[in-house]
Amino acid sequence: MPKLFIIPILLLACVTGFAQTRLLDSLKAELSRQSDRTQRLKTITAICDDQYSLSTDSLENYALQASELAGELGNKYAASLANHKLAFCMMKRGKADTALLIAETELKKNSVANRDTRDIYFKFSILQAQVSNSKANAAQTITTLYRILGEAELYNDTLATIQSTNGIASVRIQMDQPVEALATLMGTLKYGSNPHFEKAFASLYSNIAMAHNKLGHTDSALLYADKAIRLCRKIGNLTFLSNALSYQSNFFLKKNQLADAEASLREAIEVRKRMNDEATFQNDQVRLANFYLNTGQAAKAVVICEASLSSQLNDVAFLRLQVYDVLAKAYKSLGEDKLYQQTLERIISIKDTVQQDNASSALAEMQTRYEVQKKENTIIQQELDISRKNYLFYGSIGVLLFAVVLALLTFFNYRRREKLKLDLLLQKEKDSAALAVLRAGESERKRIAADLHDNLGAYAASIVSNLEFIQPQLQDEGSQVAMQELRHNSLSIVSQLNDTIWVLNKDSLSLTAISDRVKTFIRRVQPSFPQVQMQVSEDIEVDHLLPPAQAYQLFQIVQEAVNNALRHSGSRNVDILVASRDSWQVLVSDDGSGMDSPSGKSGGGNGLVNMKARAAEAGWNISWLPAGGKGTQVEVSPMTFASDR
Template sequence: MKNVFFLSCFLFIAHSFAQKTNNNSLFKDYLEKGFKYHDNRKLDSSRYFLNKIDSLIKLHPKDSSSFYQKELLEASLFVRENKMDDAIKKLLRANHFFKEKKDSANIGLSLYKLGVANYYVNRRLKAGEYFDEVIPYKKFVSKRLLTRIHQNYGTINLEVGLLSKPKNRTLIFKAIKSYEEAIKIYKEENWLMEHALATSLLAECYNQLEDFDTALHLINKAILIARKAKNKSQEGFALIKKTTILGQKKKYKEALKTIQIAKPIFIKLKDKPTYLYSLNEEKKILFGLGKFKDASILSDTIYKVAIKNYDTRFVDKVSEMEVKYKTTEKEKEIAQQKEQLLTKELEIKNRNLYAILLVAALLILGIISFSFYKRNQLKRKQLQKEIDLKDALSTIKTQNRLQEQRLRISRDLHDNIGSQLTFIISSIDNLKYISKDASDKLKEKLSNISSFTGDTIHQLRDTIWAMNKNEVSVEDLHARVLSYVEKAKTVRPDINFKVNYSIDKNLSLTSFAGMNIFRVLQEAINNAIKYANATSIDINLNKKDNHFIAAVIDNGIGFNITKVELGNGLSNMEKRMSKIGGKVVINSNEEIGTDITLKLNIENTAYDV
C-alpha cells in the first residue's frame, strides 16, 4: 500500500512539472506571436494570442514576471487602439516591476514601448528620452529593436525640424542619415515590414526638402516592399505618404484616388491613429481640388478632439503617472541613503576625537619637519653655489691654459716649421737656377716639390688661423673661402667663380667646426676644378632654420652616383662633417653638373681641438 502511495505522489509531481514546463513553452510561443501580429498591425490576431496568454497566467497567478510581460503586449495593443491612458499606465507599472527585478531585457523593451506611446501623443522629446534610456540595456535587447530606435531618432529629428521656424534642414538631413543606416540593416536582415516603413519616412524627408521626384520614387519603392511583405498596414502608410507628395506636386486627382485606397486598410485593421492621419491628408487634397464642402464633411473636428484636445488633457496625466513611479523609486533610494548616512554619522562621531588629536600631532610634526627642511635646503643652496663657483673658476682656468697652449703651438708652427718650409722653397728655386743644364724631368720634379711645399705653407697658415681662436665667425670663414677662390682663379682663369654670401655676420662656429667646413669646401672646389670640366663654379654660404648650409655647385660633366665608386676625397669630406655632427649631400647628374651641400646644426657645434 505504501509503494502505491509513493508512486502516486511521484507521478503527480512529475505531471505537475511537465505541465508547468509545457505552459512556459506555450507562454513564450504565444507572446512571440502576439508581438509579431501586433508589429504587422494584425490586431485581432494579436489580441487572440493575448487572450491565450491570459488564460495561461490564470493557472499560475503567482508568476508576476509573466503577468507584466503580458501587460507589455496589451499596452502595445492599446497604443494602436488609441487608448493611451491605459497603455502608458500599464507600461509604467511594468517598467517599475522589471527594474525592481533587474530584468534587463524587459526593462529595455518596456522603455522602448514607453517611447513609442509618448511619440503617439506628440511628446516627441520625451519619447527620445525613453529611447536614450534603452541604450544602457542594448546587450539585452534584439538587434531589430535597436535598429527601430535608431530609425525613431530619425523620425524625432524630422518632426522637430519641421516644427522649427524656419524649417531646420540640418535636422532633416540627420533624419535622412538615420533612415539610410536603418534601411541598410533591414536589407541585410530581410526585415521587409521595417524596410517599407523606413523607406516611406525617407521619402517624407525628401518631400519636406521639396525634392518631389526623389520622394515619389522612394514612396513607390516603399509600396512595392510592403506588398512583397504582404503587410497591408505599411502599404497603407506608404499610400498616405504618396498622397502627400502628389498633393505637393499639385496632382490632386491622383492623390485623391491614392488616399481612397489607403483609408479602408486602416478601417479594417482598426488602427485609429493612422486612420485619422489618412482623413487629415484627404481633407488637404479636397481643399486642393476646391471641394470645400466635402472637406468640411470629413471628421476634421473628430480628429482635433481625438488628437489635439486629447493631448492637452492627457499630457498632465501622463506626467503625473511618470512622477508617481519615479517618486517611488527615488523614495526607496532616499531611504537607503538615509540609513547609510546614519551609519556613517555614527562612525564619524566615534572617530572625530581621534582625528582631531591625530591632526594636531601631525600639524606639530609638520611644522618641525618643515623648519628642518627649510634649514637644510638653505644649506644645500649655499653649498651648491660654492661648488658652481669653483667649477666656473676651474673651467675658466682650463680654457685659458688651452688657449695659451694653442697660441704657443701656433707660434712654434709659424716660427719653426713655417720658416723651414720657406727655406726649402728658396733652396729649390736656387737649385733650379744653378742647374741650368739639368734635364727637364729634374726641373719638373723640383717645380712640383716647390709647389707642394707652397701648398703645405698655405694649409699650415689655415691651421694656425683656426688654432688662434676659440670661435670662428662666418665672416672669417667667408674671407678664407674668397682667398682660396682667388688663388684658384690664377690656376684656372677659364672658370667663372662666384661666392654667394647671405648669412648673419655675427654667427660663429667653433674653431674645430670652422676648420673642418673650410677643408671640405677646399676639397669640393678642388675636385670641381680637376675633374668636372666646368665653366662655372658657385660657392653658397647661407643659413636655413637652425642649420648652416654651404654648397659648391658646378656645371660640369657630372657623374652617376650609383655607378661611380666614391674616392678618398669624398670619403674624407663625409668623415670631417661627421666629426662635427654635420653631413654631406651629393647630387650629380651626367652632362648637367654636381651639387655638394654641407649641413650643420648651428645649435650643435660644441666641438673644439
Template structure:
C-alpha cells in the first residue's frame, strides 16, 4: 500500500502516519496484539470502543494482516448506530484504502463515494484536508484503471485544497499528475510537474518525500533510456534510502537499480536487485508491486541463463495475475512464457503462448469497459442507498416538527379553524410543488451523470483500443515478422527430411495466419482510414473487407459525409455502431446480402442497415443479455440519437438510427 495514501486521516494523524511508513515488524506485531487484547476486553459498543478500534486500524492498515477487516466493519457499524460522524468518516476512508489496495476497486470506490457524501456541507479545515486526501486516493485508483481524465480531475481537486489548507504536502498530488502525464506521453507536462513536485518536496525537508520524488524521476529516466542520468541520481539517493529503511522506497530503489543493470547487459546483478525488490513487495503484501517486478525477474533470469528460475517466476506471475485479475500481468506472463519456450527451442509451444497473448489483447478493451460499468453500478447503488437514508432522516425530522406545531396551534388558534385549514391547504400545495420540482431536478442530474459516465467509458475504450492497436501492430507484429525471417533464414541453412520440411512449411503457414490475424485485429480496433480520412473512408474499407471475405455481400452508400467534417467523437462512435450492427448480421441473421446507408442531411446523421436474413422477434431485445445490443444502445444514447428496428420472420431486418449533430 502506498504510504502517501494514509494522509486521509488529517493533520491530527500526520505524525502517526509517517511512523507507519517505517518497517518495524517485530515491534509492530506486539503493538497490534496489545491493541487487539484491549478491544476484546472492552464489552460495550460505544464511542470508547470505536476509539480503541481506530487505534488498531491505524496501526494495522499497512500490515499484512487478515484480522483488520472484521474490526474495521465493526467500527463503522458502531459509529453509524451512535451517529458518531468522526468514526464513520475514518472507517469509510480506511475501508476505501483497504479494499482498493487488495484489488477490489468497486467496493473501495463505494466507500469513497460514501465518504464524499458524509463530507458535504462541512467547511471546517480538518474536513477540507481529509477531503483533499480522499481526492488524492481516488485519483490513484483511476490512474491504475487508466482513466486518466478522472485521475487528473481528482488530483487537481486535491492540489487545490492542499494548496489552501496544507501547502507543505502539495507535492503529493503534483507527483500523481506527473505520473498521469507520463502515461499519456505528454513530455512537456511531465517535465513541468516533475520539477514542481521535487521543489515542493524539498521545501518540506522530509527525507522520505524527497527520496520518493527522485526515485519517480529515475523511473522515467530509465524508460526514456537516459541511463547515465538515472545512474547518477541513484548514487545520490542511495544513502538516504538505505538510512530510512522504508520498504516501499527500497522496493523502488532495487527495481530501478535492476532496470539500469539490465539495460547495461549486467543480467546477473540485475537479477539480484529484482529479487530484492520482489522480497520487499512480498513483505508489504502489495500484489500490484509483486506482479510488476515478477516479469522483470523472469526476463533477467532468461537473459542470464537461469532457465529453471525463470520458468518458476513466470508460473508465479501467471498464477498471481489470474488470481488478482491483473490483465497486464497476465499479458506479461504469456509474453515471457513464449520467450522461455523459444529460448528452449520449443517453437510450437512458444507460438501457442503468443496466440494466447493475442486473444487476451483482443478481449482486454471490452473487459475493461465491463469492469468500469460494474464498478459504476455499485457506486451508484451505494450513493442511492445513502441518499435514501438521508431522506428518511429528513422525513422523521419533518414529522417531529409538524407534531410540535400542531400541538401549539391547538391552544392558540381555536377560533381560526377555517383560516388555518386554508393556510394548511396552501402550504401542502406549495410543499407538493416543491417536491415535484426537486424530483425533476434529481432526475435531470441522474441523467446527466449517466451520460457523463457513458462518455468517460467510451473515451476510455477508444483510447485503450488505439493504444492496443499500436502495440499489436508495432510490437507483436514486428516480433512475429522477425520470427518469420529467422525461420526463412534457418530453412536455407538446414538439411531436413521431407517429413520435417512438411512440418516446417505448416508452421510457416500458421505464422503467416497469425500475422494476418494480428493485423486484422489491430485494424478493426482502430482503422487508420478513420483517423486519416474520416468516417466515410473507414466504413468503405470495412464493408469491402467483409465482402471480400465471402461471408456476406455488403452494398453500401454514403451521402453527404464529405461536405463537412464530423467530430472525432461522433465519427468513432458511429463507426463502432455500424461495426456492431454488421457483426450481428454476420453472426445471427443467416443473410446473403446486407445494405448499409449513412447519410448526412442538415443537422442529422442517419444510419440504415437492412438484411435479407431470417429476422427475429424484436420484443426479445429488452430481455436479451447480449453485450452487443447493449453496446449499440449505450452509444446511440450517448449521441442522443434514436433507434427504430423493424423485423419480419424470414423476411429480414431493418435498423434505422438517427443522430442529431
C-alpha cells in the first residue's frame, strides 16, 4: 500500500479534541433547540472539538458559525478556537499558506507565557507542524515540533509534551527511523493511565504499531493497533479509528490472514462513510482496490476503481491518477492489454495537465510572493531608516540628558559634602566651646566649694565654738535671749554652708542622696519642734540624677516648705514623699490650718516667692494644694511630668 495514504495522516494525531459520536449527535440536537447566543457558541465550540469525526465541509460550516458568534459576543478565546478549526480545514483542502497565515496571526495574539491562552498557543504551533508535514517539509516540521517540546517542558504542559513527542516520532517513521521513533514514543506511555490524556493516545498507539511494523515486529504491531482501535471506539474518534483499522488490515495481510485483513479494511471504509467526507472516502476506496489487487482479486479491484471514477469527485486530478494507477495494474493482471494501454494513456494525459496546471500555479504563486516580498523589503528598509534616525535622535537626547543629570548630581553632591564638612567643623567648635565652659564651670564650682569650706566654714565653726565660752556679765532675760539667738544663727550659718558645700562638691546628685539630705535636715530641726511628727518616705523605682544647681534648688524648696509648715501652719504632722518612676515628684504635706492664697506672702517673708523663683529657674512646676480636707500639700515636679498628668 502506498505510503502517501498512511504517513501524512499520522501527524494529524498531534492535536486532540474528539468526542463520542453519540455525544456529537446529542450536541447537534441540543443546538437545534437553543436560541441564546452564548449557549449556542458553547455548543458549537464543543461540536468543533470533534474535528476528527466531522467532514471538512461540516467542520468549516460550524467553525464559521462559531467565529461569527464569538465576534458578536466579544469572546476572543472562542474566536481563536474557531480560527484554529478554520485553519485546520484550510490545511485539509491543500491551502497551506492560508492555514499558516491564520496560525501566525493567532500566535501573535496568544502568548505561551500567558496561562489563559497557552493551550491555544500550542494548538496553533502544532498546526504549523502539521502544515509543514503536509507540504513534505520534514526539516521544518521537526524544527517546529522540537521548539514546541522545549516550550511544553518549560511550562510543564504534559498534553503538549505528548502531542509534540508523537509528532516527532511520526516524522521519524516517515524518515525510516523506526528505532528512534519507538524510543521516543515509549517514554510517553507512563501517561497512558491518566484519563485526561487518553485522547492523545488514539494516534500514539497507531504510531507505535507502525514503528513495530517497520521493524518486522508484526505481533507487537497488531497488539498496539488493537489498543488504538479499542481506545478510538471508546472516545468516538472516527478518523483515527479508520486509520487504525487500515493499519491492522496491513498487518493481517503480512501474516497472510486475508479474511481478517479484508474485514478490517471494509470496517475502516464503513467508519469513513459515517464522516460524510467524500474525498477521504475515495482514498479508502483506492486502498480497498489495492488490497484486492495485492490479494489476487483483480476483478474486484476493477469494479471498485470504475465505481470510484464515476463518483462526483472524478474531476479531481490527483484522485483520478490514484484510481487509474490501480486500474491499470488490475487490467494488466487480468491480461486486458488494450484496456491497460488505454488507461496508461489517460494517466499520461492527466499528468501532463496536472504538471501544466502546477507549473502555471507555481509561476503565479512565485510571482505573487516576489512582488509581496519586494514590497515588504521596501517597507522594512524604510522602517529601518526611520528607526535608525529615531535611535540616533533619541539616543543623542538621552546621552545629553544623562550628562546633564550626572553633572547636576555631581555638583549637588559636592555642595552637600562641603556643607556637611562645614557643619561638622562648626559643631566641633561648639562642642569644644561647650566642653571648655563646662570644665571651667566645674573647676570654678569646686574652687568656690573649697573656699567656702576653708574660709567661711572655718570662721563660722570658730564663731559657734567661741560662743560656747562667752558668758554674759548681765544675767537678765534679754541678754540670755540675745545670746541664744546668736548661737542659733551661728549654727544656721554653719548648716547653710554645709548644704552649699555638699551640693558644690558633687558633679550630680541622685534623688536618694537629696532624700537622705532632707532626712538629715529633719533630724536637725526635730528637737526644736517636739510636738510635730515629721517623716520622709521614698517611692523610688528610677533614681534620677540632677545637676548640682538643680539639686540645691530642690533641697532649698523642700527646706522652705518644711519650715513654713513648722512655723506657720500649726500642724501636728509633716510628711515628705520623694517618688520617682519615669519622672519624679516631691510632696511636702501637713495637717495644719492651710492657706488662703498660694501667691500671698507667709510669715516667713518672701518664702513662697523664693520657692516659685527657684522652681522656675530649674524648669519645674510648683503648686500648693489642699491636703485631705485640711492642711497644705506642696508639690514639685518637672514640667513634662506635670503635663503628662
